[in-house]
Amino acid sequence: MAELxxxxxxxxxxxxxxxxxxxxTLIxxxxxxAKAGDxxxxxxxxxxxxxxLEFGTAGLRGKMEPGTARMNRVMVMRASxxxxxVLKTTTQGTPKVVVGFDGRRQSRQFAEDTCAVLNGLGIEVCLFMDPVPTPLCAFALLHERANAAVMVTASHNPxxxxxYKVYWGxxxxxxxxxxxxxxxAIQKAPLVSEMRRPTPPEAHKQGLRHMLSDSTAEAYLDEVLKRAFHPQASSNSDLRIVYTAMHGVGGRLVQRALHRAGFQGVTVVSAQADPDGHFPTVAFPNPEEDGALDLALATAKEVDAHVILANDPDADRLAVAYKDGDGYRxxxxxxxxxxxxxDALFATKGKVKNPLLVNSLVSSTWLGHIAKQEDVAHAETLTGFKWIANTAMQRLQDKGDNFIFGYEEAIGYTVGDLVRDKDGVSAALQFAQMCARLQNDHSDPIQELKRLAVKYGLVGTLQWSKRPNGKTGQRRIQQILTGLRTNPFS
Structure with missing residues (x-):
């Protein structure tokens, strides 16, 4: 009874x-x-x-329902x-926060709630007008010289x-x-009804609310194209590409990047091209999941595409399939x-002093072996791109190493330091340009993998996943993690 x-x-x-x-009414x-014993x-x-719902290095993430253990407007406003x-106590002057949101249900509302609470605390916000990819939000943080950024997204979750993802300055x-x-600080939050939340016109009048226009996306694309490794290869390429945004927000930027780079043979999976938080054509909006790329594969066969490029819904990840015989691998x-x-290593050779390659410990050791044989700096980090980005910055400060590429096996990559997080948009362009370069050399990514295996030695990997559900599943996960901490692999 006490618990009830x-x-x-x-x-x-x-x-x-x-x-x-x-x-x-629902509660x-x-x-x-419940009182009746139901x-x-x-x-x-x-x-x-x-x-x-716990706030951690990944911010907040959960099912959108009422409750303190769920993702909803109350929990978003408390987090904000x-x-x-924390920003007010660590920032000199008026803090500034960039706020972005993806195409999921309630994402815009959560973003507006974030802005209202921050504005009520006297904090300046720069809000995107429309749903945007996560890497664009991360780029805007540095571009706007802000103190933090909030990206409302659940990435490739159900x-x-x-x-609610938080970036620092x-x-x-x-x-x-x-x-x-x-x-x-969240634990000390007042009731939502007691938080000052000015309306957008009020916040704008106070100079605390600014809208980010397409000029931010153009600045990002300018930098992506400027940093591209093989502009000549793509400017006259006949590479046939099929692209899917997986009902997410990557489509506009990826298409613009590919077009500006010179790729004209791009076919978009139209049924998945526009943001739709219901993800109607896939059971699970993760391009790694079985069946998620069925429409893209069918489209690729129709147009005889060389390569399929697929983003997850917030476009921070990239999946790839390449033509192999009569099918796609x-x-x-x-x-x-x-x-x-x-590709990054040899494209920057002689141009970048002390290049650094980074991957997380859950990824293959292959890149590390190649770096060692090429006498190039390499670092292995804890799981999560936050560690890859922070390690890159620390290595630059401590050793003068210049970060050129980092990745995690869960299809997350970043080329250079333009975005200090996974970036599926720039990775899509870089992969397409690499394919065009290989095509000019009468090769392809599958043949290139074989060449690398012969030259540097092959490191085999096997991916296996299981998703335990419910409270029983969560307890099982905790038991496994506790066991690994107690008796780690040697």
Whole structure:
């Protein structure tokens, strides 16, 4: 009974904060049914209000439903208040935050709530007008010389999820102790109803709200094209490309990048070209999942494409399939990473002093072996691009190493330091240009992998995944992680 009373108290307090009137009615119904002994209603309360959605280095991510353990407007506004408090104590003058959002349901609303809370704390915000790729938001942070950025996205999670991703002033995702400082501040957040939240016109009048136009995207594309490795190869290439945005936000930028680079043979999977948070043509909006690229493969066969390029919904990842005989071979994340890494290495040879290649420890050791044989600096980091980006910056400061490429096997790559996070847009262009270069040399990515194996030695990898569901699954995950920490692989 004590647990139920505590759940009811938490749920009632939450209902007072949620701006959605229908939420109050829903929670009252759960409470009434729970008091009557309805087991399902009690479990509803327990799953939604028994814990609090934790803020960590990945920010927030969860299912969009009412509750302290879910992703919703209340939790977004609490997180924004906590972020604002930390910015005010660590920034000289008025802090500035870039805010972006993807095409998922409620993403725009969450972005507006973020802006309102930050504006209420006297913090300046620069908000994108339309849904944007995550790498564009990360680019804008440095471009606008802001102190932080918030990207509302759940990346390639299921359709009912959303998330809140935070970058710091150095351009990378937050790392300890910043995450714990924000989490501690969130615990002190007042009721949402007590937070000052000026309207957009009020915030604009106070000089605290600015809208980011297409000029930001143009500045990003200018830099991507300026840093491209093989402009001559793409300017007259007959490479046939099929591209899919996977119902996400990468389509406009990727198409513009490819067009400006000279690729004219680009076919877009029209059924997946526009942002749609329901992801109607895929069971799971992750290009690595079985069946996710079925439409792209069918389109590629129709136009006899050489290569398929696929972004995940927020366009920070890139999947690739290349024509192999009568079909197409999916390249895994390690193969794409090694191809792009070697391409970057030799394209910058003699042009970049002390080049540095980086990958995470869950990725293949192949790139590291190649770097060693080429006498080039290489670093291996913890899992997550925040560590890749921060390691690159630290190595530049400590040793003068200049970062040229980093990747993680979960199809995340970044070429150079333009964006200090995964960037599926620039990676798509770089891979297309690499294909054009290889085509001019009467080769292709599959043949190039064989050449690299012969020259440097082959490192085999095998990808296997299992998704434990529910509380039982979460407990099993924790048991596995505890076991690995206690008895790590030697």
């Amino acid at each position: 009373n505590s759940l009811i108290e938490t749920a009632q307090r939450y209902a007072q904060e949620d701006p959605n009137p229908s939420t109050t 009252e119904q759960w409470i009434t049914n 087991g399902a209603a009690i479990e509803d309360l327990r799953s939604r209000f028994g814990t609090t 208040w906590g972020l604002g408090q 359709p009912d999820d959303n998330g 150095n351009g990378a995702q937050i790392i300890p102790p910043i995450d714990s400082e924000i989490a501690s 999916m390249l895994n994340g390690n193969e794409i990473g090694v191809l792009l890494g070697v």
